[in-house]
Amino acid sequence: MSNMRDFNYVDSSKKQDSEQIRESLTYWKDVWRRLKGNLLAMIGLGGVILVVLFGVVGPYLTPYGYQDQQNDYSNLPPKLTVYQISDENYVYLTQSYYLLLLNSDGELVGRLTNTSRDFVNRIYHYDFDGEDIAIDYSYRIYEPDGEIDYTVTYQGETTTLPTDKIQNKTFLLGSDHLGRDILTRLMYGARISLVISLVAAIVNLFIGVIYGAISGFASSRTDNIMMRVVDIINSIPLVIYVILLMVILDKSNIWTIILAIGTVYWVGMARLVRGQIISLKDQEFVLAARVIGVSQGKIIARHLIPNSLGPIIVSLTMSIPSAIFTEAFLSFIGIGISAPQASWGTMANEAIAQLEQYPYQMLLPALAIGITVLSFNFLGDGLRSALDPRLRKG
Amino acid sequence: MRSYYIKRILSAIFTLFIIATLTFFMMKLMPGGPFARERPIDPIILERLEEKYNLNDPIIVQYFKYMLGVVQFDFGVSYKELGVNVTDTILQKFPISLKLGLYATIAVIIIGIPIGIVSALKQNTWIDQAAMFIATIGVTIPSFVVAVVYISFVAGTLGWVDAFGLDKWSSYIGPVIALAAYALSFVSRLTRSSMLEVLRQDYIRTARANGLPKYKVLYKHALKNALIPVVTYLGPMFAAIITGSFVVERVFAIGGIGKYYVESVSNRDYTMIMGVTIFYAVIYIFMVLLVDIAYSWIDPRIKFGKSSGE
Numbered sequence: 001m002s003n004m005r006d007f008n009y010v011d012s013s014k015k016q017d018s019e020q021i022r023e024s025l026t027y028w029k030d031v032w033r034r035l036k037g038n039l040l041a042m043i044g045l046g047g048v049i050l051v052v053l054f055g056v057v058g059p060y061l062t063p064y065g066y067q068d069q070q071n072d073y074s075n076l077p078p079k080l081t082v083y084q085i086s087d088e089n090y091v092y093l094t095q096s097y098y099l100l101l102l103n104s105d106g107e108l109v110g111r112l113t114n115t116s117r118d119f120v121n122r123i124y125h126y127d128f129d130g131e132d133i134a135i136d137y138s139y140r141i142y143e144p145d146g147e148i149d150y151t152v153t154y155q156g157e158t159t160t161l162p163t164d165k166i167q168n169k170t171f172l173l174g175s176d177h178l179g180r181d182i183l184t185r186l187m188y189g190a191r192i193s194l195v196i197s198l199v200a201a202i203v204n205l206f207i208g209v210i211y212g213a214i215s216g217f218a219s220s221r222t223d224n225i226m227m228r229v230v231d232i233i234n235s236i237p238l239v240i241y242v243i244l245l246m247v248i249l250d251k252s253n254i255w256t257i258i259l260a261i262g263t264v265y266w267v268g269m270a271r272l273v274r275g276q277i278i279s280l281k282d283q284e285f286v287l288a289a290r291v292i293g294v295s296q297g298k299i300i301a302r303h304l305i306p307n308s309l310g311p312i313i314v315s316l317t318m319s320i321p322s323a324i325f326t327e328a329f330l331s332f333i334g335i336g337i338s339a340p341q342a343s344w345g346t347m348a349n350e351a352i353a354q355l356e357q358y359p360y361q362m363l364l365p366a367l368a369i370g371i372t373v374l375s376f377n378f379l380g381d382g383l384r385s386a387l388d389p390r391l392r393k394g
Numbered sequence: 395m396r397s398y399y400i401k402r403i404l405s406a407i408f409t410l411f412i413i414a415t416l417t418f419f420m421m422k423l424m425p426g427g428p429f430a431r432e433r434p435i436d437p438i439i440l441e442r443l444e445e446k447y448n449l450n451d452p453i454i455v456q457y458f459k460y461m462l463g464v465v466q467f468d469f470g471v472s473y474k475e476l477g478v479n480v481t482d483t484i485l486q487k488f489p490i491s492l493k494l495g496l497y498a499t500i501a502v503i504i505i506g507i508p509i510g511i512v513s514a515l516k517q518n519t520w521i522d523q524a525a526m527f528i529a530t531i532g533v534t535i536p537s538f539v540v541a542v543v544y545i546s547f548v549a550g551t552l553g554w555v556d557a558f559g560l561d562k563w564s565s566y567i568g569p570v571i572a573l574a575a576y577a578l579s580f581v582s583r584l585t586r587s588s589m590l591e592v593l594r595q596d597y598i599r600t601a602r603a604n605g606l607p608k609y610k611v612l613y614k615h616a617l618k619n620a621l622i623p624v625v626t627y628l629g630p631m632f633a634a635i636i637t638g639s640f641v642v643e644r645v646f647a648i649g650g651i652g653k654y655y656v657e658s659v660s661n662r663d664y665t666m667i668m669g670v671t672i673f674y675a676v677i678y679i680f681m682v683l684l685v686d687i688a689y690s691w692i693d694p695r696i697k698f699g700k701s702s703g704e
Contacts, residue, residue: 086610157598229407235679240637240671247659247667248420325536332538333640333656348538352645362546366539373534 014049034386041382045377055190062181070179072111075358078174080106081305083152084163085133091152093135095357096337099126105170131155170258174360175349182361185342186368192343193372194323198259200323203262204316208269213300216277217269227274230267242326246335257327258335265323272315276308281385311388321373328369344369402686405448413675414464421664427454447473459699471671475663480669484651488673489690492641495636497566498573502631506578507624510585511617517590525582537638541572541645550609563647572642577631589620629685633678 025033035041059066082090082102085297090102091112101109112126112133122138136151152159168174173183215226233241245260280286281304289299305312330336331345339346345367351361435443444450447470451459455557463470469480509529513522543566592598593616600609640652647653658666 094597228409230403230414232409235682236413236671236675237410240674243655243659244417244420244533244667244671247424281583321534328536329538329641332536333644335656335659355542359546362539362542366535366543369536369539370531370534374530375533377530 031383031386035382036385038382040141040378041386044375044378044380044382046370048379051190051372051375052194054187055194058187059184059191062184064181064184066180066185068180068184070175072176072179072229073100073108073171073175074179075172075174075354075361076100076108076168076172076179077358077360078168078172079165080168081162081165083159085128085152085154085159089128090163090166091133092140093150093152095139097124097135097137099124099133099135102166107169108170128154154374155389160356173364174358176347176361177354177358180342182347182364185347186344186364188342189344189347189365189368190372192337192341193327193369195254196323196327199258200261200265200319201316203266204269204319205312208266208385209305209312211266211271212270212273213277215273217281217296217300217304223274224387227271230270233264233267234271237324238391239329242330243335246330251307254337261323261326265319268319270313272311273305273308276311277304279303280307291350314380314384314387317376317383321376324369324373328365343391399687402683406683409679410672410675411461412619414461414527414672415457417668417671418460421668422453422456447471470665472658472663472666472668474658474663480665483654483666484669484673487649487651487654490648491636491639491652494566494569494573494639494642494648494650495632498577498635499628499632501570501574502578502581503628504579505574507585507621510624511581511589511620513582513622514585514589514593515612522586526555526586529579529582532575533583535575537572537576538641538645540575541568541642544568544571545645567641567650569642569646572645573635573639577635581624581627583630585620585624586621589616592616592620595619625687626689629681629688630678633681636677637674682693 033129035045076092080092080102082092084090088104089109090104092100092102094100097114099112099114101112103109112128114124114131115127116125118124122136122141124135124137126133126135134153135150136153139148140150148160149162171181171183173181173186176182176185211226211230215230218226241264242257242260246256249256249259259334277300286299286303289303294302327336327343328348330347331343332349334349337343337346347365348362351358351365354375355362401659441450449456460470466650467481469484472478472480472483509525513525516522548568598611598616601615606615637652639650640656643650643653644656651673655667658670
């Protein structure tokens with residue numbers, strides 16, 4: 001016999017079957033739930049948020065402006081190969097034979113003055129607090145593939161091999177050919193890309209959606225005329241249009257790019273929305289709305305557009321990378337954002353001239369563009385399958 | 395059927411007409427005029443120049459003269475380089491760009507489509523995942539980065555090929571890769587998803603159930619249908635590759651029409667810009683037209699004459 005005291009009487013209310021109480025899922029909650037389950041989409045969303053933070057908050061955190069130049073510190077890579085000369089001091093020789101002094105944290109302290117140059121023996125002398133530092137770079141000339149690049153002689157002691165590769169703390173991602181901080185410029189570049197994508201999105205949403213909706217809903221004659229306009233805009237590659245507009249506006253700055261993108265980037269969206277509206281407008285719920293006397297504008301705004309919101313959002317996320325590409329491309333060929341403003345395209349363009357010596361200057365803006373576009377693509381793909389569950393099996 | 399073709403061709407011509415008109419008036423709207431220099435030109439010389447280029451006529455007369463020229467494929471003379479004819483320049487520079495564009499398109503077709511098919515057939519295996527990973531990278535990297543990285547590493551560090559110009563066959567590799575990278579990735583993704591869609595169809599199951607050999611199901615039934623969206627994309631893609639070659643031509647220092655276009659843009663050479671823009675539009679519209687017409691025999695299900703909501 002078990003001990004009766006181990007058991008209690010159950011309250012009668014607990015005997016009832018517990019009812020399944022679950023919050024009812026709206027369409028958008030369901031979309032969010034599906035989106036959350038998609039790893040790539042979440043990575044994309046994270047990437048987008050990071051880029052936004054990078055561009056919006058970033059510039060407040062760096063000590064530099066996008067056009068602050070420090071000519072002594074030009075073309076410094078993010079990782080510096082340094083020679084130790086005393087406990088606290090390291091030196092770094094740049095490609096243009098500036099000898100820079102660093103402290104043990106990797107912060108740049110200053111440039112040492114060049115006291116004499118011995119071109120015959122290929123030795124440069126620099127002055128450090130009254131003491132002489134000799135750099136013998138003959139190895140570099142006579143044995144370019146040898147182990148020793150150059151030697152540093154300080155207080156009679158010669159160091160032949162670099163002591164360490166340390167992180168450049170003054171310019172975390174290095175500096176460009178004018179001694180500007182690349183990280184800072186990337187942040188300002190992110191700003192420009194974000195502004196451009198914002199404009200592209202707004203233009204898509206307002207002009208594209210409204211134009212497409214009216215065209216799809218209107219009589220076939222109006223529709224024909226409106227679509228002919230779209231056809232005409234669409235029959236020149238958008239980039240050429242943008243170039244043409246930039247030529248006409250005769251200035252190149254962010255406003256002209258915005259204007260140029262704003263004039264043409266809505267046509268794809270207009271086509272998509274028109275198609276959606278045409279397939280929706282003969283459905284029963286629209287008929288019902290008409291029967292009870294809802295005005296045309298309200299039918300479009302309340303019934304047709306909300307029902308095509310899924311494809312609109314997907315197309316919106318997908319149009320942003322192309323706007324970012326266009327800006328980078330225009331700036332790259334020199335008719336977009338002009339110096340000294342920093343855009344990813346301009347930075348890539350500036351890096352070409354010295355690509356072989358300083359590949360990081362090209363790699364970084366390219367990486368920034370790649371990450372941003374990839375994030376938007378992942379997010380767009382995820383949204384596509386989240387918004388339209390029929391596609392999920394693919 | 396024939397009336398559909400005629401309608402399409404007429405509307406293409408009308409579109410071209412509108413584009414030429416727009417381009418003309420846009421150029422006229424430009425501040426400064428073609429001869430605005432930093433140092434003002436002598437008024438007498440300016441007058442002679444304007445007379446020479448018919449710029450003294452009323453704008454409507456100028457417009458008709460220009461359009462008359464465009465119809466005869468005569469885009470006038472360059473404003474900046476003396477005695478250079480725009481049409482001649484286009485005809486001289488275009489073959490280079492066309493050649494590059496053709497090679498890139500061929501690369502897209504013979505590499506991109508098979509990759510897509512294999513990915514679809516081996517769905518969710520490592521082959522599929524690797525191919526789609528690379529394809530995703532391919533659509534996210536701008537062509538100028540591809541070009542520059544190629545120049546610096548394959549041509550520079552490794553020294554396998556010449557970086558600039560088009561003197562040897564090997565110097566085509568870089569520009570073609572840079573031109574094709576985006577389209578190739580896009581086409582392989584498109585082929586894959588379209589193939590997956592087709593493979594799920596009932597008629598494929600029926601064909602299999604009837605005991606058809608696997609390759610027959612694939613080539614006769616699946617592939618034919620799966621390639622329809624790909625073919626539709628190829629037309630505009632070819633036009634986009636040809637007209638989008640400025641960057642690649644600039645980076646690789648190839649004297650094609652794209653490089654020239656960018657130069658004329660920065661020189662503000664108005665007739666040149668107008669001519670090349672209209673020429674680009676012709677290519678683009680022609681390719682779209684070609685695809686539209688080809689569509690009817692690729693996919694007989696498509697009905698013409700009815701405006702379908704896309």
